[in-house]
Amino acid sequence: MTGGVAISGVSKSFGPEGNRTTVLDDVSLTIGRGEFVSVIGPSGCGKSTLLKIVAGLIPADEGSVTVDGESVKTATRDKLIGLVPQSPALLPWKTVLDNVRLPMRINPKANAGRTLRHPEELLTSFGLGHALHKYPSQLSGGMQQRAAIARAFVFDPGVLLMDEPFSALDEMNRDQQRLGLLEFWQSNRKSVLFVTHSVPEAIMLSDRIVVMAAHPGRIAEVIDVDLPRPRSVEAYATDEFRDLEGHVRRTLHSVMEETHV
Structure with a gap:
């Protein structure tokens, strides 16, 4: 394989x-x-x-x-490999944009020659273009989880691992988030x-x-x-x-x- x-x-x-x-x-x-x-x-x-x-x-x-x-x-x-855990695990003292940028700033030498996704464009595609400079505490649970998913896509990984990412959400919000993920996955x-x-x-x-x-x-x-x-x-x-x-x-x-x- x-x-x-x-x-x-x-x-x-x-x-x-x-x-x-x-x-x-x-x-x-x-x-x-x-x-x-x-x-x-x-x-x-x-x-x-x-x-x-x-x-x-x-x-x-x-x-x-x-x-x-x-x-x-x-x-x-x-x-x-991109990993999305059950909890969004966003740093509360960093903005949404800085949280998504964070993997790019850790060991930047390892990123040489890699195709990196643009954090602002990723967040916009997940419906978070208006929240780039907000902090996690200012977002709903569903929006926080979308930010965590966007972060996992920064390196454009071929494999995405997701561990019950919507389990903490109510059913209506959960359904909205899964449909959003489905739409994004169907084009990526x-x-x-x-x-x-x-x-x-x-x-x-x-x-x-x-x-x-x-x-x-x-x-x-x-x-x-x-x-x-x-x-x-x-x-x-x-x-x-x-x-x-x-x-x-x-x-x-x-x-x-x-x-x-």
Whole structure:
């Protein structure tokens, strides 16, 4: 595989020797160049752990991960990965523009020869052109999260990792933000690994949905999302969307029943 992400036989355990808990067990998955893949499953199935391994934040015990054909260590050094955490993690004493500029100012020598996105243009494309010189405390939660997403795009990474970025928002705001992300992604096709607990969110955004089971964390099923693109809010009302939602929910119910047997 030359583009996107290749996860092969990844396992991860935590805890002291002799009493370790297996969080991920032999997980293999590919995310093609420009493909949007969501991961959903019950608490404890290892969704966020998998994302952190792909991001290079924690090592796998077994298996391997490559990003655009490179090791995770090399990919992070070359800034091929953009990460959007659950919390926006914006510095409160810096303006929105300075927060988005910050990655460019850290180790500027490493940026030589790279294609960098213009922070003002990025923020404007996320509907924040009016908020460049405001501070995070002056923004709503949804606007703060959009700023965090814009920051992840500064280096124009080929792979974007998103860990439930809209989970702290109310449903109406969350839907607005996911539609905004969908519109931006549809014109800037990146490989995305997106962790979520929301079935409608996973369906609306994704090309494929990975349903994980817990104890230990493993892939139970991979569901293709065959809804046509580009997608808009009208997709929610279609029979195809409702059929997919039923399929995903039945799979999740089955997975959770297995967990509690």
